[in-house]
Structures are given as C-alpha cells and as structure tokens.
Amino acid sequence: MSETVQPTPPALPLSINLQYTRDLSFEVPAGAEIFATLRSQPQIGVNIDVQANRLQDDQMIYEVVLSIKAEAKEAPETEGGQAGRVVFITELVYAAVVTLTNPPQDLLEPILLVEVPRLIFPYARNIISDVTRDGGFPPIVLQPIDFVALWQARRADFPQAAGHA
Numbered sequence: 001m002s003e004t005v006q007p008t009p010p011a012l013p014l015s016i017n018l019q020y021t022r023d024l025s026f027e028v029p030a031g032a033e034i035f036a037t038l039r040s041q042p043q044i045g046v047n048i049d050v051q052a053n054r055l056q057d058d059q060m061i062y063e064v065v066l067s068i069k070a071e072a073k074e075a076p077e078t079e080g081g082q083a084g085r086v087v088f089i090t091e092l093v094y095a096a097v098v099t100l101t102n103p104p105q106d107l108l109e110p111i112l113l114v115e116v117p118r119l120i121f122p123y124a125r126n127i128i129s130d131v132t133r134d135g136g137f138p139p140i141v142l143q144p145i146d147f148v149a150l151w152q153a154r155r156a157d158f159p160q161a162a163g164h165a
Contacts, residue, residue: 042072052112
C-alpha cells in the first residue's frame with residue numbers, strides 16, 4: 001500500500017506584525033430614555049469597509065484598516081413603515097500592520113483586502129459584541145463577512161490599475 005503525499009500549499013507571504021483599535025465609539029443619542037421606551041428589538045444596519053496603505057515606500061509594510069459601523073434603530077410601528085429613533089451607533093476602526101515577503105504582484109490586492117481582513121475580523125467582531133453589551137444592549141454578533149465579494153464589489157465600483165491596493 002502506498003500513500004499519496006499531498007503537497008503542502010505554499011505559505012502566504014504575510015506576517016501580521018500587530019493589531020490595534022485605531023478608533024472606537026459607542027453612542028446612545030436618546031440617553032436613558034431609550035431604555036424606558038424601547039418596545040422591541042431594534043433593527044441593526046451594518047456597514048463594512050477595508051482599506052490598505054503602504055507605510056514605507058522602500059518596504060512591503062502596510063496598514064490594513066477594517067472599518068465597521070453598526071446602527072440600531074427602533075423597529076417601524078407598522079410593516080414597511082418608517083424606522084424610529086436611533087437606539088445606538090457604534091463605530092470601530094480596527095487595524096493591522098503587516099509585512100509582505102515577495103508576494104506575487106497579482107496577489108498583492110487580494111492579500112491586503114481579503115486575507116488580512118479575514119484574519120483580523122474575529123477580533124473586531126469581539127470588540128463590537130463587547131461594546132454593545134457593555135452599552136446595555138444585547139451584544140451584536142456579526143455574521144462572517146465574505147471579503148472576496150466585498151473586494152470584488154469595490155473593484156467594480158472603483159476600477160484601478162492592477163497591483164495597486
């Protein structure tokens with residue numbers, strides 16, 4: 001009996017040097033009144049953006065920024081009606097500083113705008129969950145994000161020369 005040896009996939013030419021919260025805010029615009037008057041689960045809208053910036057021209061060191069904004073509004077009183085007051089708003093800008101080691105040029109953008117956000121997303125999701133819970137509301141647990149689709153949609157909206165992230 002002979003075993004087939006599966007070739008090991010090549011390692012990503014990526015090192016995450018550090019991750020950090022660049023900006024975090026949580027607001028309850030109506031103050032304590034919202035806790036007394038909120039009658040049902042609020043409707044939550046989430047916006048996500050990813051950006052990458054090269055930190056030094058002579059080195060392949062980038063800052064990748066994952067921005068998440070979640071806004072909760074009172075559910076409409078009637079089906080299809082106007083949403084009510086803003087219950088809370090939370091915004092998180094979570095970043096990673098990464099070093100790329102000889103990445104293939106055609107993989108530069110997908111690594112920075114898909115793979116790095118995929119790796120740091122669980123940490124950002126945890127921060128959003130904690131801050132909404134600590135703000136007095138049920139925690140927001142963000143569903144996994146399809147960063148490939150996000151990147152492709154962004155490329156469709158803003159076509160750019162290949163290789164520039």
